[in-house]
Amino acid sequence: MKKIFTKEVMIGLSVVVSIAMLVVIINFLKGINLMKPANYYYIEYKNVTGLTVSTPVVIDGFKVGLVRSIEYNYENPGSVIVEISLDNKLKVPTGSRAVLKVDFLGTATIDLLLNKYVSSNHKAGDRLIGENAPDMLGNIQNEVLPALTQMLPKIDSILTNLQTLVSDPALQSSIRHFNNITANLEVSSRKINYVLDNDVPSLMNDVKGVAHNLNDFSVQLGELKLADTKASVDSTIQNLNTITQKLNRTDNTMGLLLNDKSLYKGLVTTVNSADSLLNDLRLHPKRYVHFSLFGRKN
Structure with missing residues (x-):
């Protein structure tokens, strides 16, 4: 056999x-898993710079597929056909867009933007809408560089004015003055440090001594017999009140002198009479005094 x-x-x-x-x-x-079932779709791009086989296809940053092949479209020159494989569980709504993004380092990613406003889905093998995201370097070249070109004359003018300012003798003189001020401040700082290190401690010791003396004085003041002194003052005030009350009454001599008007008028009359008597004695002394050198006549 x-x-x-x-x-x-x-x-x-x-x-x-x-x-x-x-x-x-x-x-x-x-990155292609032949054992895992997938659906294949096609995308047409005008520019595939940075795009390679196995470039990830993501939705909101989550990888759902990758690029399977890249071929030039000879039937429509100027475009490239990209085949992508997506998880067969993923339903791609009609009108979804595949945006090719290239970062600053040149790494490409296809960001799949699902159309959430339709109920119909693409079938495997359909062609999706392809778009190229704005190139970062292109934006810099188209937007930043023109603005920078317009700023160059202003920058040149600023540098010229700055050079004129730096070469001005007045600025150099100001710098020298500033250096002198700095030196004076340094000397003053040293003096202040000397005072803080030498005079302030002695001053603080004096202050502590004064505080200690005040404390002793307060202790001595607290030890005084303030209660006895207060009682003595109260007694004196009470005696003064008693004397004042007696002076206001008419049952005593001083009260009568201060409160009886008739006694006051009598005293006034007596004083006036005494004054008249004294005036008459001064004017007519012979009426009241007799002098004789040879004795009194019988």
Whole structure:
């Protein structure tokens, strides 16, 4: 009986298995999982700078697929057809857009923007709408560079004025004055530090001594017999009140002198009479005094 698995057959099977394994390994290195079911879609771009096979396709930053192949569209020159594989669980609504974004480092990403306002979905093999996001470097070249070009004359004028200001002798003189002021401030700072280190401690000691003396004085003041002094003052005030009350009454001599008007008028009359008597004595002394050198006549 003839053998089925001859040496040539075994060699052929080994070659086939090796090629299959090589294809699987190459696709695995590219990020393509042949064992995982996927749907394939096509996108047409005008520019695919930075785009490579196995470039990720993301939705809101989450990877849902990758680029499977990139081919130039010879039927429509100026465009490139990109084949992407997406998870077969993902439903792509009609009108969804695939935006090709390139960051500042040149790394490309396809951002899939799903159309949430329709109920119909694309079928596997359909062509999606492709767009190129604004290039960052292009924005810099188109927007920043013109503004910078307009600013250059102003910058040149500012630098010229700055050079004129720096070369002005007045500025150099001001700098010298500033240096002198700084030196004076340094000297003043040293003096202040000397005062703080030498005079202030002695002053604080004096203040502490005064505070200690005030404390002793307050202690001594607290030890005084203030209660006895207060009682003595109260007694004196009470005596004064008693004297005042007696002076206001008419049952005593001083009260009569201060309150009886008739006695006051009598005293006034007596004083007036005494004054008249004294005036008459001064004017007519002979009426009251008799002098005789030889004795009194009988």
